[in-house]
Amino acid sequence: MKKRRLHLYTAAMLFACAYSLYGQTTYTDGVFMLNEDWYGHNNSTLNFIRPDHPTDPFEYYIIQNNESNAGQSLGATAQFGAVYGDYLFIISKQDQDAGDGLSPGESAETRQGGRIVVADAQTMEIKSRIPIIRANEKGVSIADGRSFVGVDETKGYVGTSNGIYILSFSPFEITGRIEGTENPLITGDEDNADGVGPLYQNQIGMMLRTADYVFAIQQDKGVLVIDPQTDKIIHTVEGCFSTMAQSKDGNIWVGRNTNMDYQHYPYGNMGSSGECWEGKELLRINPETFETEAVPMTEGGINQTWYAWTAGSLCASTQENALYFTYNENRWSWFTTSKLYRFDIDTRTFTQIYDSATDKRYFYGASIRIHPLDDQIYGALYLDNVVQSYWIYQMDNQGNVLKELEPIDRYWFPALFIFPDNHAPEVEELPDVTLEDGAVEIDLSSKATDKDNLDAAIVKTVKSNSNEDVVEARIRNHRLTLQPKTVGEADLVIRFNSNGKYVDRTLHVKSLTTGIRHTEESPVRVWGKDGRIHIKGLQRPTRVLVYDTDGRQIRDTVLSPGDCIEGLPGGKCYILKFNRKQYKLIY
Structure with missing residues (x-):
């Protein structure tokens, strides 16, 4: 087996060299495929897929093969990655796989990974590696990596087995942990070999950035709502949940356990393979009011994602108000699914649109994501845990297979598809405003759009106010409220941030009033x-x-x-x- 693995790596190296003849130096015209890879043998890998390439759609090991990254790689068992701004953030469970040594002349001692790896989103040049997110007094790691979400131009949040950590972007470093997200069971000395230890409880799962807040799932608590300005939890939707997505209309959707015997603390105590999980319901959360709606799933369901955590298959279209997910009714094979479903949010209709079991192939892990530009679904399929055959399916949004792409044989164990972010938000100019009689509210929701991200998730902030004595300006739920304070003029700079790419617009305000009304008001x-x-x-x-x-x-x-x-x-x-x-x- 060792010779086989070395042969495959050498072939991939030759392919990468040959591919450079095309002059391709940036990664903007395809899809990233993040792989767990073979735990106990090597660190995780990242491939790039160009479905329309005339000879071979795959470019392999684009982190390890990058000349700028000599001796560096991803960590062990990477399960999540996201492009935010100019960077690709990849989160691995551990910083290094003890069996890694794929490169000729390299060993596990010379290869350097990281629980957090930050790379240039276009060139894949590593900009920062953070091996340990948090350690105890003995220097032992007590926080394995899980997920990531970009918060603003200055920071992001990293979800772990032991809380949510704040990652500063300048420089890239951990600056703190959000209070109330910690896992009190983890000390660094515990044993998780039975599969039900502290690593499998109180974990942080998927996280999302909305216009005003960050939503994060914590295994034994529910969905946490975090104020990104204060890094504080302001609300918790209690319950036993799995993965999460934000739909085109802006609402948050989470998979909910309908086994009511387990709708109490600790929610995460579900056994080593989730045998107490019954994911037959989606919970809709209003991102502004936090009001919820339970939607029974008439077809399919949501598999649990906590044991050997994955991001889950639930994903949302940016073109239509629809969700997609894979599902396996067999609780003992939660990471292997064959049925693909579509949920039309507007009509509340669940439809099975594909079943890969007819080809005896199965979606693995998080398995699917839908492209934000063309609404095509990418699926990762395999035969079995002991077979090195994998396929990437390119499908339309109705489940019709358009292409079957087959990478070289290897134990890839695909973790997640990641799409490049090639477009900045397009923002209208803002007209001048005159305040004559009290406050004015301006709806900013239609002022900005983004081709490859959700418009509903574009963050609007007041970056500067040239004269705070004249007007008070605040933005909430895409609405800008201007409250006059005295007569005068001011220039406001409004920033529109879409997934880390931002555009500033200046709004000129003239106030002709103090904003104080002298009429008798109704009793409060x-x-x-x-x-x-x-x-x-x-x-x-x-x-x-x-x-x-x-x-x-x-x-x-x-x-x-x-x-x-x-x-x-x-x-x-x-x-x-x-x-x-x-x-x-x-x-």
Whole structure:
């Protein structure tokens, strides 16, 4: 077997050299295929697929084969990667596979991996490697890699077996952990050999960035809602969940365990192969109000993803309001599936669109993703764990196979398809605004679009305000609220960030008023119910400050008439300040 593996690597090296004759130096015209690769034998790998290439669509080992990355590779058992801005972020469970030594003249000691590897998104030149995300006092790693999400131009979040960590981009370094996401069971001395140890509980799974928040699944808690400005958890949707995706309409969808005996803490205690998992329901979460809707799955289901964690197959189209996923009813073979399903969100219709079992081939692991530009589905299929035959299927969004691409024989164990991000957001110019009588609200949702990302996920922020004494500006749920403070003029710079690529637009504001109304206003009433604070009597968008009994400010928001404040736990006392008045509330 050793000779066979060396032969394959040498062939791939020769292919890479030959391919350079085409002058291809950037990776923008195809699809990345991230592979777990063969645990115990070598580090994970990254291939690039150009389906329309005239001779061979595969370019292999594009991290290890890059001359700029001499002696460097990915870590062991990579399961997640994402392009954000100018970089490709790849997260591996461990930093190094003890059996790695594929390159001629190399050994496991000379090959350097990393739990976090950051590469130039176009050239694959490694810019940073972080072998240990967090260590105990003995220097032993206590946080295995899981997932990643870009937050803004300065930072991202890294999901692990022991919490969510903040990754600074300049320089690339871990700067902290989000409080409340830690795994109290992990010390570095525990034994996980039975498959139900601490590594398989309290894990962080998939994470998503919406216009205002970051959503993250924690195995034994639920879906965490994080304020990216403060790096604090502001709300938790409790329950036993698996993977997650954001649809074109902006809503969040998570696979939910419908085994009600396990809808209580600890949710993740599901046995080594998830035998207590029954994923027959999708939960829709409104990304702004956090309201939920349970949608029974009339066909298919969502497999659990926690044991030997994977990203899961659930993915969303950017062209249509639809989700796609694979499913296997056999709980003991949760990582191997044959049936592909489509969920039409608008009609709430589930449809099986393909079954690979007719060819005796099976989707592996996360298995599918859908291309943001052409809505074509990419599927990774194989025969069996002990056979080195794999296929990449290119399919339309109705499940029709367009192409079957076959890589060289090897134990690839595909983890995830990753698509290049070639387009920056396209943003309209913003017209001048004159404030004559109170606050003005501007809907920014239609001002920007992105060809290869969700428009609903474009983050809008006020980057600068040339005269804060004239106008107060805030953005929430794609709406810009301008509150005049005095007479004068100001220039606001509004940033539109789509997956790390951003465009700035300047908005000129002229205020002809102080914004203070002298008419008699309706009486104001403040009350709390069902986890929400309601304010009746607001006449216009109003800035509301919320404090706890120690005087700490815990919320600063602008509420329009009819809005409410969510995510504050009940049973506590709060002080609300707005319109130059103070209100005390206990609920």
